[in-house]
Amino acid sequence: MSTPSIATSSATSPSSVPFAGQILLLEDDPAIAQTVSFVLEREGYRVRACGWLHEARSALASNAPDLAILDVGLPDGNGLDLCRELRQGPLARLPVLVLSARSEEGDKVLGLELGADDYLAKPFSNRELVARVRALLRRAQAPVASTAPAVAGFVVEAEGSRVRFHGELLPLTRRELGLLLRLLKAPGRIHSRDSLLDAVWGMDADSGDRTVDTHIKTLRAKLRQVRPDLDPIRTHRGMGYSLE
Template identity: 85%
Template sequence: MTAPAARVLLLEDDPAIAQTVDFALSREGFEVRYCGWVHEARAQLARGDLDLAILDVGLPDGNGLDLCREMRQGPQARLPILVLSARSEEGDKVLGLELGADDYLAKPFSPRELVARVRALLRRSQAPAEPPVRTIGGFVIEAEGSRVRFHGELLPLTRRELGLLLRLLSAPRRIHSREVLLDAVWGMEADSGDRTVDTHIKTLRAKLRQVRPDLDPIRTHRGMGYSLE
């Protein structure tokens, strides 16, 4: 029996780019749901049956990064997100990652690279998480590693933040280098660097402080990496 096609939301207001992406993904067996407006994308997301979202940044009725942030705070918190943007500066990419995107591809781009990145995101999203079996300090791991509570509060973590926290929890007080964290959470084929790890650690710390402003359990070891104290 053939596996169902992965359902991809494409939010893009440029018809030529949308047609290129639609053709490249459809040819590889993906089901593409094209939207040119943010409100149309919200309607597709509300159906709850998508496997991945590709978001442009500048749209006629909103901003793709705002929608990305909105998704990370709602039922679609763990849906893989690839941001497409004409903005290629490092600061723009970092902002996209800080708001919850899993990957960022600047325009113009190769359709083959886009397909490869979509496949990589889907593989990583479907890979089983390594479930910690311990409760450590104020952390409680629930549902085989799919949820973490901190001092009784459920943490609203993205998939990357959850992966980083679980990795740190797997060996508390051990220093985990950025390279090890990147390989463990993003995969060996990830087109990312140390800055990506630092950005996600920053957002993870912010969520921990929302629960306990007096605590900072993640320790930075300059030039070495991070540990959980």
């Protein structure tokens, strides 16, 4: 099988458009890759396009981007595999947008469970793509609230940018960190899914209750990796979650 030829846009961002960030694009369809690259470069982003999974891994190892856009079906694997790898490594908090022709709810939920920050189904409009990229980068750059009372087993460090659980540094994504800090801020209080969604994703988030549930699930799994005997996050049916 020959390597997909990814033709990146030959157009460069106008000098009047400031540099907006570095983006890794993993997309094996040359036409889509060229279109996405052109649209984003026109907005000031610098795009590195890859058509193979192994190329994207090499690109990430050599130069960490500000955001990754991952296709799902690829010649040598699945973009969701790379998403899962990112969440377990040093780039755990890298914003990830999944592009996929699979638009069923189950596919979106799977992508979110594996650590994607957003999921955009094909076909999509260029304006929506740019808006979602901007939103992800804006949230990634926003300071995370660090005020949290002391809760047994948890230590918030570096102005709220990381949390230790029983001495172990948790490899949290930005959304998982936001959820945990929100729960830590008011231990014992029941937080509704809507309030967690508004606090962590923002009022304009294009997400629902299932998004909160999937991120709570992955957060719980990471806590259990440190202390399998503990489950500090309590589910209140029909109401929400609390930290006990």
